[in-house]
Amino acid sequence: MLVVSFLSFTNTPLVVKSFTAVKGGLSIAIGPVLKAIGKPTEAVSGGFNGYINLVNTKKENNELKKQLDTTLIENQRLSELERENKRLKRILNFIEQKPGTMIAAKVTGEDLKNWFRCIIVDKGKESGVKVRMPVVTHRGIVGQAVEVNQWHSKVMVINDTNSSIDVNVEGKNTRGLLEGTGQNTLKLKYVVKNDEIEIGDKLATSGKDGIFPKGIPVGIVITVNKNKSGIFADIEVMPFNNFKQLDEVLIVKKQ
């Protein structure tokens, strides 16, 4: 088994195929189970957030506290509903711009290891998801589908260290390769020091990597260091999406 997993890791064709088949077969139920477990988990996270919000009310008397608790919980529920409504509206508007080209999916899980940036969404083969399909939100790019099962898919987020995207600086003739760092920010590589780029520039996909369509917003330049040695500048980019707070995403169907 140790040898089989090693050969699978090193991409030995026959072994990786059978290992993936066994893994896919065994994890087929993960999608529906994650979806089912999502409800109680949401309640737990809601309670956790609610607790943090209520810490400052401890000193108030019991009667007022009870009333405040009820009001706060109700308020929180309403504002959460309002936020969800706004979010879904924005997604709907985004889908309506290009009808029939996107699959809406809900984020049901995240990678178990913090070494990788990967999310699990509740749409798989049965919804028409395929490997390497781009995943976006109304704010911008999220990543690409890397593993598709019957009812769920794994999406590699752009801040994963294995991710790289070909991008353009909006309104300028500068192009580079955006790579994940495993942290919140991304690194823009292979931009020559003479190229036109400054803090605040917005980046969008160039469409030249064959995976992401052209013109999807990616992020904003936050640091540019041209004082280091070598011919390339050191550039940090903050993505438009907050990958830790993704609820719904859109999977772009390949034409």
Added chain:
Amino acid sequence: MRVLVYIIIGLVCMLFESSLSSHISLDLFKPDFGIPLIIYVTFFMGPRAGFITTICLGFIQEGLSGAPTGSIMFVKISIFLITTFMKKQLYIDSKYSFAMTCGAAVLLESFLFLSLSLLARGETGNMYNILFYAIPNAIFTGFVSIFIYSLIEYLNASYLDRVR
């Protein structure tokens, strides 16, 4: 029967962790639920039961992670083999020594994964990330294993030993 119960505990914990981390950012506090169960079963129930647990929990973790295919299974089996060989050298007599062992195993797991990526694929991109999380992961897994050990001992005393 007992092994099945432990595997189910692992499965539930992992699914809950994966689901919860999509709502709350657990970045530095992501325990490895597989390691404590693998070590417990291998130590107290023998290599055969340990192997079954390793394979099941390894596949579950592979299914819930974006790690390259086979990598998690490889490190889990390595941890299982090391635990089997270390069985006579280590002495686990309380939940605290169990927690220390689990923490050390998580550290070892990080370095095994790093070596595997480096030697088998020549990948260094993820090196900083793995090193950055190695110690927090070990500490937090050690902390969580205290509860896992207590839970298993409670289950054994209350139900599983009686069934047997």
